Amino acid sequence: MSPPQLxxxxxxxTTHKAFFTGGNVQLTSPGDKLLCQCTTTVKIVDVQSGIVSGFIGEEESLDEDSVDDLVITFGLSKDDKQVVTAHKSGLLKLWDLSENKLLKQWKSIHKGHVAVIEFSTDSDVLATGGSDSSLKLWNLKHHSCTHNLKGVQGVFSIVKFFMKSDVPYIFGAGDDYCIKGWNIVTSQIKKSLSGxxxxxxxxxxxxxxxxxxxxxxxKVLILWEFSSGKQLKVIPLYESIEALVLLPKKITIPGADVQFKNSVFVAVAGEKGSVKIWDVKEARQLFTQKNSLISPAKEQGGLAVTQLLYNKATNTFAVVSADHNIIFHLFDDFSCRQQLIGFSDEILDLVILGIEETHLAVATNxxxxxxxxxxxxxxQxxxxxxxxxxxLASTPANPDLFASSSKDNSMRLWCLKDGNAYCVASGMIHSSSVGAVAFSQLKQKFVLSGSQDTTLKLWKLPKELSHDETVTLTVKMAKVVHEKEINEISVAPNDKIIATASMDKTAKLWSAEDLTLLGTLRGHKRGVWSVNFSSMDQVVLTTSADAMxxxxxxxxxxxxxxxxxxxxxxxKGLFVSRGMQVLSIGGDGLLKLWNLKTSECxxxxxxxxxxxxxxxISKSEDKLITGGSDSxxxxxxxxxxxxxxxxxxxxxxxxxxxxxxxxxxxxDDLLNALKLALTLDRPATVLKIIQDVIKRGETGLPETILQLDNYEKKQLMTCVAHWNTNSKFCYPAQVIVSIMLDDIVHGNLEIERRILETIIAYTEKHFKRLSEEFQALHILDYTKLIMKPTSKNHIV
Structure with missing residues (x-):
């Protein structure tokens, strides 16, 4: 067997970053683009591919402390041409969506942050609802505030434009839980809906x-009569509502008999995580989503769904979750069309799956x-x-099978089939969070789990696992193996030895037959994060919080x-190159590659x-995937x-x-050789060429130098700065400076400040020296002129 190439x-x-960190989400009218709030920017996501195609705003800073102008909220115009962002600095910024170009910015003049932004139907008027209880209307053609509407108390939670019998209205609500409606023409409150x-x-x-x-x-829906402002229906929903969408007049709802006699259909979603459709006039629930992928809120009044968007062009719902996931459902049958992950928070573990390594399972917060x-x-x-x-854990014995462990004290097995994964087994006997899981490597025989309760459990795997049902695993063996929580479990390639790593600063080796202790690895000064076997040698690797x-x-x-x-x-650490190298990842954000023979990084x-x-890492080791706390x-x-x-x-x-x-x-083609010498970074040859050209008095040196590109000119000026430090070579250096002086003065060539300062300092020194020498020459001439010849008679 030939030795592996190191x-x-x-x-x-490829780098996959967060594109939605919380806040507002908007769909364009054709349903092809999604605008998502992401720290200092609004990301533009192509819905079909899920790829970020652009962004609006300033590039986000990598250091959260230096972010000084976060996007608080934003609004998309009804014609999909413009976007207005409201910033922490109090500025409103108007952007062209097609070119991602800033058109105008101005002060919001709110005494606090802008909470809500809404465009009018013709996109000519902008409404901003603030935390100062005021609602301001802006003429976007002149960027002037035309109305300052009062009447709502606290922070605005919603703003809506509406046209009734050619009279423009705007509605808003705040912390007083009362809906106010203003006639825009008169600026007077015409509606006040309390309930x-x-x-x-x-x-x-x-x-x-x-x-x-x-x-x-x-937890209620209220139907109001517009003309009188009276409550017609109060519908209890028994869940906190976070999103409400008006549906078209005529719709087809799966499994529901829909009547169209002046009905008002709405879709709602909230803390239970599922979408429900109501006929509000009849106070009748028509549909409840059964295939929701959003978990209910953990506590009453918590968040599960934060936004619900309906797009008429594609007839789809976009459901935005509190976990920053955006899930698209077809309205016809509510099947899941697409899932976009806006923000993964911390990526805790990942495994590559499939015989052809086609999928990646990721555990996040x-x-x-x-x-x-x-x-x-x-x-998915x-x-x-x-x-x-x-x-998470996978096994080479069955690339489609993987295991997951959770803080819910359980472990689950999943199997990949036709691009989808199904839960095929579960085990729930641990008394604390399960922080480690591992499979047998040679054959699909057993799976191991390690917990904060310091126990190691060996579960027997069934011979066959079905996608149609979830079986309950049985524990074959269990043992308390450490004094503190278990961080990782690893199984030897021959399935005979099990290794465990723990926060008690040790790693231990166990027999896979009966979980008897084979030995304890002591030497780390802090908790051991991971342990791994070499596939070639009888060695094991441990990584620790002591940075070793x-x-x-x-x-x-x-x-x-x-x-x-x-x-x-x-x-974590992994053996690669048949055990001759190690890959490691650390809390310092570095991926390191080590040579075991020399112990060098x-x-x-x-x-x-x-x-x-x-x-x-992939089986061929040509591809690896990392994930961390930066999402x-x-x-x-x-x-x-x-x-x-x-x-x-x-x-x-x-x-x-x-x-x-x-x-x-x-x-002797010196001028053509000059450019080539610069390309090869040969400063001594460049100097020799310039000296020879000057010595011979050849013409064409200025033209040749001025024809160089800026990079080559900068290289030449670096050489000049070095030559100019020596009086022997200052003349050719000064010749080059005089040739390029015009470019530098007019800003066509930017030279580093350090190089310019060096050239100026030594040029002044050479000028002073030459001035002194020139002065000495004039004194010599003067002395010669005043000297008179003397005769022998005058000799004393």
């Missing part, structure tokens, strides 16, 4: 303009597992756990090597902005071979160019 370079092939007892989160006007529907966190298709990064949410999922990686011999439990280089906890890769929690999912590619080929190509090109330079020098 790896040297990994480069990020809710909590924040009003939804407000719609019926298509016939005769009714108003409102929803609130007080969520109850749901995110299953990505690696070809297009489409996502796997619902089952009732608390945060903290660990240790390699241990299984035979005598001795520490063979200690790798030091991380500045914080080493979260070959390379460090810094592309994460926080702690790296998870790493997974970034980075897919890396091994480019060692490409880098070496590139280096060989560059060396060949350099050799060819050096030969060309030698030929030009021999042919």
């Amino acid at each position: 790896k040297e370079f990994y480069t990020p092939q 809710h007892y909590s924040k009003i989160t939804g407000l719609e006007i019926s298509h016939c303009s005769s009714y108003i529907v409102s929803g609130s966190r007080d 969520s109850n749901d597992i995110k299953l990505y298709n690696l070809s297009n990064m489409n996502c 949410l796997l619902v089952g756990h009732t608390d945060l999922v903290v660990a 990686i240790k390699i241990w011999a299984i035979s005598d439990l001795s520490c063979l090597k200690t790798l030091e280089g991380h500045d914080a906890s080493v979260m 070959i390379n460090s890769f810094d592309h994460h902005y926080g702690k790296i929690w998870a790493i997974a 970034q999912l980075i897919i890396w590619k091994d480019v060692t071979e490409e880098k070496k080929l590139e280096e060989v190509r560059k060396l060949q090109e350099k050799a060819l160019m050096e030969q060309q330079l030698a030929n030009l020098m021999q042919a």
Whole structure:
């Protein structure tokens, strides 16, 4: 077997970042673009591909402390041409959506933040509801405030424009839970609808303009008569309502007999996480979503669904969850069309799945597992756990099978089939959070789980697992194995030894037959985060919070090597290149590649902005995936071979160019040789060429230098700064400076301040020296002129 090629370079092939960190979400009228609030920007997402196609606003800062102008909220015009963003600084900014260009910015003149932004139907008027109890209307053509409407108390929660019999109205509600309606022409309050007892989160006007529907966190829908302002219906929903959408006059609802006699249909969603459709006039619930992928709120009054968007062009619902997921459902049958993950928070673990490694399972700060298709990064949410999922594991014995463990004290097995994953088994005997899980490697025989209760459980796997039912696993063996919580479990490639890592600063080896202790690995000064077996040698690797990686011999439990280089906890380590190298990830945000023979760090890769929690590598080891606390999912590619080929190509090109330079020098073609010498970074040759040209008095030097590109001119000026420090070479340096002086003065060429200061300092020194020499020459001439010849008679 030929020795493996050692790896040297990994480069990020794809980086998946957050595009929705909370706040407002808007769909364009055709339903092809999604605008999502993301810290200092509004991200534009292509709905079909799920790819961020652009953004509006300033580039977000990597340091949260330096973010000084967060987007508080934004609004999209009805014609999809303009976007207005409200910022923490109190500014309103008007953007062109097609070009992502800032058109205008002005002060909001609210005494506090702008909470709600709404465009009028013709997109000419903008309404801003603030935290100062005022509602302001703006003429967007002149960017002037035309109305300052009062009457609502507290922070505005909703604002709606409405036209009734050619009279323009605007409605708004705040912390007093009363809906106010102003006649825009007269600025007078014409409607005051009192009936809710909590924040009003939804407000719609019926298509016939005769009714108003409102929803609130007080768990009721109210139908109002527009003309009189009376309550016609108060419908209890028994859940806090966060979103309300008016549906078209004629709709087809799955499994419901819909009557169209002046009915008012609305869709609502709230703390239970599912969408419901009501005929408000008849106070009749027509539909309840059964296939919701959003978990109900953990506590009463909590958040599950935060927004509900209906797009008429595509006949789809977009349901926005409190976990920053956006799920699209077809209205016809409410089937899930697409799932977009706006923000993963911390990525805790991940595994690559499938025989062809087509999918990626990711555990984040969520109850749901995110299953990505690696070809297009489409996502599926796997619902089952009732608390945060903290660990995942897969097995080479069955690439479609993986396990998850959670803070709900349980472990679940999932199986991949036809691009979807199904829960096929579960185990729920632990008395505390299950933080580690692992499979047998050689055959599909058993699965292990480790918990905060310090116990290790070995579960027997059924011979066959069905996608149609979830079986309950039985514990074959259980044992208390550590003094503190178990962080990770690893199984040897031959399935005979089990290794556990714990916060008690030790890692232990156990027999897979009866869980008898084979040995304890002691030496780390802090808790051990991970443990891993080599696929080739009888060694095991541990990583710890003491920032060290240790390699241990299984035979005598001795520490063979200690790798030091991380500045914080080493979260995980993997053997690669048939056990000759190690990949490690740390709390310092670094991915490091080590050579075990020399114990040296070959390379460090810094592309994460926080702690790296998870790493997974493909079978061929040409691709690896990392995830961390910065919510970034980075897919890396091994480019060692490409880098070496590139280096060989560059060396060949350099050799060819050096030969060309030698030929030009021999042919006395100095001016053409000058540019080539600069390209090859040969300052001594450049100096020799310039000296020879000046010495021979050849013309064409200024023209040749001025024809250089800016990069080559900067290189030449760097050489000039070095030559100018020596009086022997100051003349050619000054000749070059005089040629390029016009470019520098007129700003056509930007030179580093450091280089300019060096040139100026030594130029002044040379000028002073030459001035003194010139003065000395004049004194000599003067002395010669005043000297008179003397005769012998005058000699004293």
